[in-house]
Amino acid sequence: MTDLPSRAQVVVIGGGVIGCSTAYHLARLGWTDVVLLEQGTLSCGTTWHAAGLVGLLRASESGTKLVQYSSELYAGLEAETGLSTGYRQCGGLIVARTEDRMVQLRRTVATAAAFDLEAEMLTPEQALEKWPVIATDDLLGAIWLPQDGRANPTDLTLALAKGARQAGVRINERVRVLGVDTAQGDRGPRVTGVRTDAGDIEAEVVVNCAGQWAKALGDQVGVTVPLHSAEHFYVVTDQVEGVHADLPILRDPDGYIYVKEEVGGLVVGGFEPVAKPWVSPSEIPYPFEFQLLDEDWEHFSVLMGNALTRIPALEHTGIRKFYNGPESFTPDNQFLLGEAPGLAGYFVGAGFNSVGIASAGGAGRALAEWIVDGAPSMDLTSVDVRRFGPYAADETWLRSRVAEILGLHYAVPWPNREPVTARDVRLSPLHQRLEDAGATFGTRNGWERPLYFGPPLDYRWGKPEWLEHSADEQVACRTHVAVFDQTSFSKYLVRGPAARDTLQWVCANDLDVPVGHVVYTPWLDERGRYQSDVTVTRTSDAAYLVVSSAATTVRDLAWLREHTWPGADVEIADRSEELAVLGVMGPRSRDLLSRLTGTDLGDEAFPFATGQAFEVAGAEVWANRMTYVGELGWELLVPVDAAVAVYDALHEHGDDLGLRDAGYSAIESLRLEKGFRAFGRELTPDYGPVEAGLVFATALDGAKDFLGKEALAAHREALRQAGPRRRLVSFVLNDRDAMLWGGELVVRHDEPVGQVTSAAYGATVGASAGLAYLRRDEPVTSAWLAEGGFEVDLAGERLPATVTLKAPLA
Numbered sequence: 001m002t003d004l005p006s007r008a009q010v011v012v013i014g015g016g017v018i019g020c021s022t023a024y025h026l027a028r029l030g031w032t033d034v035v036l037l038e039q040g041t042l043s044c045g046t047t048w049h050a051a052g053l054v055g056l057l058r059a060s061e062s063g064t065k066l067v068q069y070s071s072e073l074y075a076g077l078e079a080e081t082g083l084s085t086g087y088r089q090c091g092g093l094i095v096a097r098t099e100d101r102m103v104q105l106r107r108t109v110a111t112a113a114a115f116d117l118e119a120e121m122l123t124p125e126q127a128l129e130k131w132p133v134i135a136t137d138d139l140l141g142a143i144w145l146p147q148d149g150r151a152n153p154t155d156l157t158l159a160l161a162k163g164a165r166q167a168g169v170r171i172n173e174r175v176r177v178l179g180v181d182t183a184q185g186d187r188g189p190r191v192t193g194v195r196t197d198a199g200d201i202e203a204e205v206v207v208n209c210a211g212q213w214a215k216a217l218g219d220q221v222g223v224t225v226p227l228h229s230a231e232h233f234y235v236v237t238d239q240v241e242g243v244h245a246d247l248p249i250l251r252d253p254d255g256y257i258y259v260k261e262e263v264g265g266l267v268v269g270g271f272e273p274v275a276k277p278w279v280s281p282s283e284i285p286y287p288f289e290f291q292l293l294d295e296d297w298e299h300f301s302v303l304m305g306n307a308l309t310r311i312p313a314l315e316h317t318g319i320r321k322f323y324n325g326p327e328s329f330t331p332d333n334q335f336l337l338g339e340a341p342g343l344a345g346y347f348v349g350a351g352f353n354s355v356g357i358a359s360a361g362g363a364g365r366a367l368a369e370w371i372v373d374g375a376p377s378m379d380l381t382s383v384d385v386r387r388f389g390p391y392a393a394d395e396t397w398l399r400s401r402v403a404e405i406l407g408l409h410y411a412v413p414w415p416n417r418e419p420v421t422a423r424d425v426r427l428s429p430l431h432q433r434l435e436d437a438g439a440t441f442g443t444r445n446g447w448e449r450p451l452y453f454g455p456p457l458d459y460r461w462g463k464p465e466w467l468e469h470s471a472d473e474q475v476a477c478r479t480h481v482a483v484f485d486q487t488s489f490s491k492y493l494v495r496g497p498a499a500r501d502t503l504q505w506v507c508a509n510d511l512d513v514p515v516g517h518v519v520y521t522p523w524l525d526e527r528g529r530y531q532s533d534v535t536v537t538r539t540s541d542a543a544y545l546v547v548s549s550a551a552t553t554v555r556d557l558a559w560l561r562e563h564t565w566p567g568a569d570v571e572i573a574d575r576s577e578e579l580a581v582l583g584v585m586g587p588r589s590r591d592l593l594s595r596l597t598g599t600d601l602g603d604e605a606f607p608f609a610t611g612q613a614f615e616v617a618g619a620e621v622w623a624n625r626m627t628y629v630g631e632l633g634w635e636l637l638v639p640v641d642a643a644v645a646v647y648d649a650l651h652e653h654g655d656d657l658g659l660r661d662a663g664y665s666a667i668e669s670l671r672l673e674k675g676f677r678a679f680g681r682e683l684t685p686d687y688g689p690v691e692a693g694l695v696f697a698t699a700l701d702g703a704k705d706f707l708g709k710e711a712l713a714a715h716r717e718a719l720r721q722a723g724p725r726r727r728l729v730s731f732v733l734n735d736r737d738a739m740l741w742g743g744e745l746v747v748r749h750d751e752p753v754g755q756v757t758s759a760a761y762g763a764t765v766g767a768s769a770g771l772a773y774l775r776r777d778e779p780v781t782s783a784w785l786a787e788g789g790f791e792v793d794l795a796g797e798r799l800p801a802t803v804t805l806k807a808p809l810a
Contacts, residue, residue, distance in 0.1 A: 004172060007202035009033035010371065011194050012209055013177050013217065015040075016047040017153060017356055018349045019209035020160040021364025027167030028365075029372045034169045035201060036161075037194070039176040040289035043157040045211045047356070048290055049325035050153040051234060051269055053249055053258065054358045055092055057112050057119065057145060059413075059743070061755075062378045062686070064115045066362025073361040074151050081166065083159040086152025090248050090261075092145040093122075093130050095310075097138050097254035100412050103461045105143045106795035110745035112145070113793075114755040120144045121796070131250055133242045134310050148249055150260055153357050160364075172198075176286070180206050180221050182343065186566035190344035191221075205371055207347045212328040214336075214350035215281035219393065223340040225385070226392035227351035228402040229278040229326040231293055233300045234269025236262055238318040240311075253410035255306030265320065266311070270303040271354070275406035278326040280395040293324040329353045331392055331401045331422070333408055336385040337367055338376075341558035347371055348385045354409065375525060379686040386555040391446045397422045414459035415741030418442045418451075428487035429580055429643040437661050440466065444550045447488035450663035461795065463739045463761065466665075471763040473662035474669050477629055478764055480658030481586035483650055484667060486635065487643070488550035491575040492557065495543035498568040503536060503544055506563050508689070508698040508706050513538055518609045518624050520697050523559060524708030528688045528715055532556050533679040537611045537624055545575075545622070545637070549679055563707060580643035584650065585633030588657040593623075593634060595653040601634075617642065617649040629667060630674030630809060669760040672769050675730045675807025681742070681757045682728055682771050690716050691773070692728050693805065726773055727780035728757075730807045733768045733792060734800045740768040745793040746801075756792065765808050774803070 009031060012023045015038025023036045038044075054071055058064045074087035096102045105121065112119035120143065127142035128134060161171055179195045193202040208214050208225065218225035243261050250259040257270035276299055279285075297304075300322075308314050330336060330351040340346040349367045352359055363383075366376040381387070391397070401422040408417075418441075425446040428434070435441075439450035440457055451457070454469030476482045494503060503511045509521030515538050523532040534548045534556070548556050553576055560572055584593060590601045599606070599614040606612060611624040619642030627633045638646050651659060677683050677692055689695045689712065700712055719725075733740065740759035745752055759770030774780050782805050791798040 004175065004196065004199045004201055005035060005170065007193070008035040008170075009203065010035070010205040010207060011201055011203040012036040012207045013194070014038065014045070014209035014211055015042040015157075015161070015171065015173065016045050016209065016211050017043065017157045017160065017360040018211070018352065018364060019207070020157050020164060021360045022207055022209055022349055022367050023169045023171070024160045024164040024167070025365045025368035026371065027164050027169050029368055031372055032168030034164070036164070036169060036171045037175045037177055037196060038171070038173045040287060041173050042161055042171070043154045044289040045213070046325065046327050047153050047157055049292065049323055050357050051258065051260065051267060052086070052151045052153050052357050053260065054087070054149045054151055055145065055249070056147050057108065057115070057117055060382060061115055062380060063382070064117065065378060066366065067358045068362070069365060070358060070361030071147070071149055074156060077159045077163065081159045081162040083155065083162050085156040085159050087149055087156070088245070089147065089149040090246050091130070092148030092249040092251065093127060093142055094145070094251045094253065095127055095134070095142040096140050099140065100461065101254055102140050103795045104412055105141065107744070109143055110793040110796070111743065113752045114745045118146050130248055133240060133313055134250065135312055138309070150249060151357055156357065156360070177217065180217070180346065182221060185344055187344065187561060187564065188342060191346050205345045205347065207349065207367070207371070209349045211350060212281065212284060212326060214328070214348065216284070218340070218348070219282070221343060221346065223343055223346060223348070224388050224390055224393045225336060225348055225350060226388050226398060227328040227330050227336065228281060228395070228398035229284070229328045230275040230402050230406045231278050231296070231324050232269070232327040232354065232406070233296070233303065234267055234323050235319050236267055236321045236323070237265040237314065238320055239264035240266055240313050240317055252306065252310050255310055256410045257303050257306050257310065259307070259311065268303070268307045268314070270306070271406055271409035272299070272302050273407040273411070275403045277399045277402050280399065282395065293326060295322045295324060327354055329402045329405045331388070331398065331405065333405050334383050335359065335363065337363060337380055337383045338370055338385045341386045341554050353405070375685070379684040381680055381684060384555060386558055387551065389446060389554050391425050397425065415461070417459065418457060424448060428485050429640045430485050430487065430647050433644060433647055434485060434661065439661070439663065442664065444488055445553060447550055449488050449550070450485055450661070452663040452665045453661050461739070467761055470663070470665040470669065471761065473660055473666035474763040476658060476660035477586045477631060477662055477666060477670060479587065480660070481584065481588040481592050481654060482660045482662035482666070483647070484583035484585065484662050486581040486583045489576070489581050490548040490550060490553040490556060491579050491637070492546040492548070492560070493543065493573045493575050494546060494560070494570065496570040497542060498565070498570040499542050499544055502564050502568055502570050504704055505707055506560060507536060508700070508708065508712070510699040510702055510704055511536055511538065511544065512704070515540055516610050516612060518611050518626055520609070522683070522689060522694065522697060524688065524706070524712065525685065526708055526711060528708040528712035529685045530679065530683040530687060530692070531559055531685065533677070533683045535624070535626055539611070539622070551680065578640060580638045580640050582636040582638060582643070582646060582650070583633060584636060585627055585629050585631050587632055589631070589633045592650065592654045592657050592659065596649055617645040619646060621646065628676055629670035630676065665760070668758070669762045672758055672760050672771060673762040673764055673807065673809045675771065675810060677728070677771065678758060687773070688712055688715055690719055691726050722779070725777065725779065726775045728771055728773055729780070729785065729803050729805060730771055731769065731790070731792070731801045731803045732765050732808050734802065736767045738768055738794055738799050740770060740792065740794065742770065746772050746774060747791050747793060747798065748789045762808070769808055
């Protein structure tokens, strides 16, 4: 019988590499009253059959920092614990067969420079020097990443476990968690412990690191952990002449394969374009330890065929072992980290999409920081478990999506790529009208949203065919009037006697305004950094309507409820599904709406940043005079059952005014020409209002207190004395034909100085425009920007840009 303690401060569920890393880092942060429970033995689930690749460069700076830390940890863990991790910095080689892939690799090298990583473009001949047994006749080039490495997954897990034990963590194997206990706390439900087949443990914190079992565990307590397993294949070959222990990791994404050395032979695996989902999360058998699935050579044939093309010696090399191990993937190819919404003390670290070994060190540290400090030390919005709503728990939906997601690992990462599977989950009441009008849709948080009105998406690095349609929509909005379906906005009703005080604390701007006024405000954390970016309308003395981005519904509501005082008499309700939003924008918007209502829409009667209720097409709507495109306009909040009638009335009365339907691609271009920021790109937990240039949207100089005020004031004062070293700027390319998408490197006199956060083609400025964070050792000032010398690296080509603190169309 396993001897379990009756209580612990933290219980970690899962003894794979993520669970062991989390326990190890909790102990390093001083939390040693930790129990880790594994239903089998350590590493027996997905970890043991992982390939062990550690590629440092990721799409985001925070993701890259996580893996950088992982590599440093793995390299030094043996000295600390006496157990080898098998970590070897062998370098990585990525080869390209097509010009599209070469563009991606050139962009990758520029991204590496932005993140201060080493990366170098190679010719096919230079690639052959790094990997002497590959065929190069079909290659156009390659990149060399000297800091990449590989680790032994099981050895790494055992080393982390030993390090945790040495610090006082208790690890119990052969203990299966049957459920998590909860009780009502001051602010809602919270965890109180776990039930196991060996007894119960009281706990303040429970961490779900259960790998492919994580979803089923989450379902038991109503926590959405959206992941689904797919069969993941690789083979281990006999020895190959010319292969040695320091051979770099080889990736041939055009052939969907990766290759690494193992005992003189090769591990050959990959990510086939159409994956093979395994059983649903609720059907995973128990026990399932150190087990593989049946061989499927037919499904593996696309990978094996490409491996034979790249490494001809495999034609005459035997196969020692075929591995088919299930591995879990998430709907957007990003892992799941953080505290679950609606259940205090319940944390998740799961769904690592085949990058678990690379990410484990950094992710375990970040999750431990989240538990101990209440937040991670860097921007982890893209992996926050709160990014998904309940719709993402549907297993049929997940099964459809995972077949696509695995294959995207090595697909060309086209800008603005939209998934093709698991669509039409959340539809605007106008969906059919927009489809009939020729809309091409994208998806955000399950919502179908019109991107533009025109032909289907075509993916390319340069200007796509649909751009002219988006440009026409931009022109219509700037010169006449456009209608945007913005129903996917998140909408929250906050009301009750404590509504004002609650929002005054959470919102950095002053919400004590007259009824009918609209306030643009950030939500900041204790460090004075962004947690959300919203508008708040006071609709009555004790009621406010909060409007936020489509992607942040669950996250926002969790944040708001978490920062409501215990016992406060306030109701917080999600109205996102109940209200449609029609944005009527452009210089003729007042003319159009005046045909539909007798309400005076003039500047004096209806000023900017105010809202009023009036009737349109027989329905009462609430209209806010706000804009995200920088033109005269109103956002109409309409009951969903009246949305079609209002939309039809706008078109019936707007044709002679030049009314056009327009989509989110146009919004992106229009907002960048005006320098408007977006949460998740310009506004993240890595930045505050000073760097973002939005101190004016706070009450920093006022009397009211708010969350993060002290930190924001201290930060501003420090920068007043030293000058801001990192600052958000607007830019416009001088080359009118070049197309930017975001993420590009910014250089000045050939020295990296920043990275583009958002970019799009602006029809009014006639070129690609965007926003970028610049950094330097001295203050980023208007005078320094005016000296010029700035260029944007577009896949290796340096394009001059005009960079300013003011927006192009300010």
